[in-house]
Amino acid sequence: MNYKELTERLVNQCLRLGADAAEVYLQSSRSLSIRIRNGDIETVQESAPMGIGFRVIVDNRLGFSHCNDFSDRSLTNTIERAIAFARLTSPDDNNILPGDKGYTDIE
Secondary structure, three states: OOOHHHHHHHHHHHHOOOOOEEEEEEEEOOOOEEEEHHHHOEEEEEEEEEEEEEEEEEEOOOOOOOOOOOHHHHHHHHHHHHHHHHHHHHOOOOOOOOOOOOOOOOO
16 A cells, blocks of 8 residues: 555545645554563464545634544545534634655655
């Protein structure tokens, strides 16, 4: 999965669904843990946690929502929740997103 393309697509989807500005934060990692006792493998644990968060601004109102299900339906629902939450908050001219529209890949 190309996460950069996914986040760009999701920012555009936020804008199409009514956000004036949007930020997407995606995190994905993988870990492996092996416990050895007396020279024998006792346990093997593998995990691959993933999550995605949306911060949107609608009429100077800030909303946030996140999920860990990357299905199209779940992502759309999460974006819609962030926009709905924004509409419930008070407007504030100081609600802005960072000017850097860059992409950070941390390994």
